[in-house]
Amino acid sequence: MYDGMSRPVFSPPAFPRHRALRVAAAVALSATLLTGCAGGEGPADEPASAASSLKGFPVTIDNCGTRTTYEKPPERAVTIHQHPAELMLALGLKDRMVGTAFSDSAVLPRYRKDFAAIPELAKKEPSFETVLNADPDFVYGGYGSAFAGNEGRSRKAFADAGIDTYLNREYCGEKRVSMKDTYDEIRAIGAIFGVRGRADKVVADLQRRVERTTRAVRGARAVPVFVYDSGDKAAFTAGGKGLGTEIIRLAGGRNVFDDLDEVFGDASWEQVVARKPEVIAIYDYAGAGSVERKKRFLLSQPALADVPAVKNKRFVVLPLTATVVGVRPPYAASDLARALHPEKFR
Numbered sequence: 369m370y371d372g373m374s375r376p377v378f379s380p381p382a383f384p385r386h387r388a389l390r391v392a393a394a395v396a397l398s399a400t401l402l403t404g405c406a407g408g409e410g411p412a413d414e415p416a417s418a419a420s421s422l423k424g425f426p427v428t429i430d431n432c433g434t435r436t437t438y439e440k441p442p443e444r445a446v447t448i449h450q451h452p453a454e455l456m457l458a459l460g461l462k463d464r465m466v467g468t469a470f471s472d473s474a475v476l477p478r479y480r481k482d483f484a485a486i487p488e489l490a491k492k493e494p495s496f497e498t499v500l501n502a503d504p505d506f507v508y509g510g511y512g513s514a515f516a517g518n519e520g521r522s523r524k525a526f527a528d529a530g531i532d533t534y535l536n537r538e539y540c541g542e543k544r545v546s547m548k549d550t551y552d553e554i555r556a557i558g559a560i561f562g563v564r565g566r567a568d569k570v571v572a573d574l575q576r577r578v579e580r581t582t583r584a585v586r587g588a589r590a591v592p593v594f595v596y597d598s599g600d601k602a603a604f605t606a607g608g609k610g611l612g613t614e615i616i617r618l619a620g621g622r623n624v625f626d627d628l629d630e631v632f633g634d635a636s637w638e639q640v641v642a643r644k645p646e647v648i649a650i651y652d653y654a655g656a657g658s659v660e661r662k663k664r665f666l667l668s669q670p671a672l673a674d675v676p677a678v679k680n681k682r683f684v685v686l687p688l689t690a691t692v693v694g695v696r697p698p699y700a701a702s703d704l705a706r707a708l709h710p711e712k713f714r
Contacts, residue, residue, distance in 0.1 A: 427559050432540040434523055436532050441562040442506035446489065446499055449510025450475070451694030452536065456508070457482050458695045459558055459566050467502040469494045470510075472654040473687040476696070496520040499531075506532050508557070510692065512539040534560070538611060538631065538693040545611045545631070545693065547578060547618065547701075553693050574698040578618060581702045584712045585620030591708045593621040594645035594677065596662060597688075602634040606651075612691040619704035620712075621647065637671055647708060648677040653688035684708075 428437045446467040447453040453468045457479040467489040475483045489498050493513055499521070507526055509515050515523045515535060523533045537553055538545045551571045558567025593616050595606035606612035607628030616623045624643035625635055648666065652659050663683055672678045684707040690700035706713045 422562075424559070424562055424564065429534070429556060429560060431556070432535045432537065434533070434535075436534075438532070438560055442504075442532065442560065444502070444504045445506040445508060446502050446504040447508045447510070448493055448499075448514035449536075451689050451692055451696065452508040452510045453483060453486070454479055454689070454696070455554060455557060455694050456561075458570050459554070459561065459563050461561055461563070462486065464561065466504060467494075467499070473652065473689045493519070493521070496525060499526075500529060504531055506534070506560075508534045508536075510536045510694075536693050544609045544613075546614045547611070547697060549611070550693050550695075550697050551575070554695070570695065574695065577698040577702060581698075581705045582618055585705050585709050588620045588709050588712060590617075590620060590622040591647055592624050592643065592645045593647045593649055593708070594624050594640055594643070595649045595651060596666065597632060597651045598657065598662070599634065600665065602636055603640055604632060605635050606691070607631055607633045610691070611693055611697055612649075615691055615697055615701045615704060616649070618701040619708055621704065621708050637669070641671060641675055644676055646676045646680075647682045647684055649684045649686050649704065651688045651691065652685050659685050 422440055425441070426437050426439050428435060441464070443464060444466045445456065445461070445464050446469070447456060447465065448469045450468075450471045450473060453465070453471075454476060456462075456465060462482045462485065465486045467487050468483070469488065469490045470492050471483075471488070487502070489502060493516070496519070499507060507514075512535070515521050515526075515533065517525075523535070526533045534557070537549050537556075551574070554571050554574075555564070555567045558564045558570075594603075595612055595616075597604045597606065605625050605628070606623060607630035608623070608626040609629060610631035613623040613626045624640075624645050625633075628635065650659055650662050666672060666678055666683075667681070669678075677683070684704060686700055686704065687696070690696040690703075
């Protein structure tokens with residue numbers, strides 16, 4: 369969703385710098401190894417200004433099957449999708465960002481000013497050529513579609529152009545995603561940009577927020593929750609592999625489709641009825657219809673009339689960006705907990 373703020377007009381550099389392809393093999397043995405999909409990392413101390421020192425480099429990251437060695441922090445980053453942009457802003461990396469694309473919900477207030485200062489390359493995923501025109505040395509994608517090969521944006525295409533890439537670990541497709549992956553993602557990006565200390569502080573703050581939430585709902589009955597993303601013939605919902613299931617659990621609930629072995633997938637309306645959710649979490653994002661339209665659809669279906677959540681009109685709205693790996697999930701867990709267990713927060 370476009371947030372309505374004026375954005376600077378994007379104009380590519382007049383003379384894009386030529387970059388030689390990076391050669392990782394010569395430094396791999398001496399590099400600090402981080403696993404972008406498994407979460408290992410090296411020491412957390414950092415210089416006050418990451419740009420003024422190469423302390424902690426080279427650093428090697430394994431991310432979704434792609435290994436990259438960074439000799440120094442990237443200087444010109446493009447983010448595709450909103451949650452990578454907000455994560456980088458949380459780490460104080462505004463000055464390293466030369467473009468963003470596909471903002472699909474309102475930007476968090478604390479990042480709105482900085483976000484508005486970064487050129488918007490496209491309303492949705494930008495073309496490969498558009499990204500190249502920004503002259504980046506690093507592209508950070510939030511969803512798998514950021515690097516869609518059928519649209520010419522494969523990670524190999526960027527590598528062939530001398531540009532490093534990183535894909536949000538939720539779309540590595542290997543395992544169930546938990547809040548730990550959020551913390552590991554923040555630390556991995558912090559290591560790539562030489563700001564490990566900042567990353568540790570952000571993680572510590574988010575962990576404290578989650579701890580406060582889980583402490584508040586400890587001992588409460590797990591409320592059955594159905595996630596409604598979109599769909600009419602079938603319900604497109606959050607499955608057990610995605611972070612949404614973990615957010616619901618931390619908030620004192622239970623995703624009624626936690627047995628769906630996908631990040632997202634279709635469920636029949638008969639299954640929704642049979643699982644009797646008491647709360648429906650509506651995911652809000654651009655391109656899937658307004659929240660009010662989704663509510664009207666759910667309330668108008670005779671087959672759903674006896675579903676407890678529908679009968680009692682218990683709807684909770686969550687921005688999609690708050691339910692994927694980034695800086696928002698701990699806040700989403702807190703907000704959802706208050707909706708599921710209001711008695712615990714009086």
